[in-house]
Amino acid sequence: MSKMKGAIVVNTDRCKGCALCVYACPQDVIALAEKKVNVHGYPYVEAVKAEACVGCSSCAIVCPDGCIEVYRKKMEE
Structure with missing residues (x-):
């Protein structure tokens, strides 16, 4: 069985703090x-x-300034 693991990278200089991603x-x-x-x-x-x-990727989808990148990796259990 496998499970998805994610990682986000935020471009903090472009972020305006709208918190939609939160x-x-x-x-x-x-x-x-x-x-x-x-x-x-x-x-x-x-x-x-x-x-x-x-x-x-919900956070990246709603970000109006495109500040968030999401990476996915399949983890084996």
């Missing part, structure tokens, strides 16, 4: 950085539970 993530993998901002002064999203990512 609400779209079914696994609560990402959250807005609480005390960090990017070069433009926006709080950005970051993976807070990266190990829980299943690679569904």
Whole structure:
């Protein structure tokens, strides 16, 4: 049996902190950085539970600025 494992990469400099991806993530993998901002002064999203990512790409699909890339890998159990 195999299971999908995902990993997200966020372009923090392009992120405007709209948090649409946070609400779209079914696994609560990402959250807005609480005390960090990017070069433009926006709080950005970051993976807070990266190990829980299943690679569904919901976050990347809803991102209006295309800041998120999702990678998927099949894991053998």
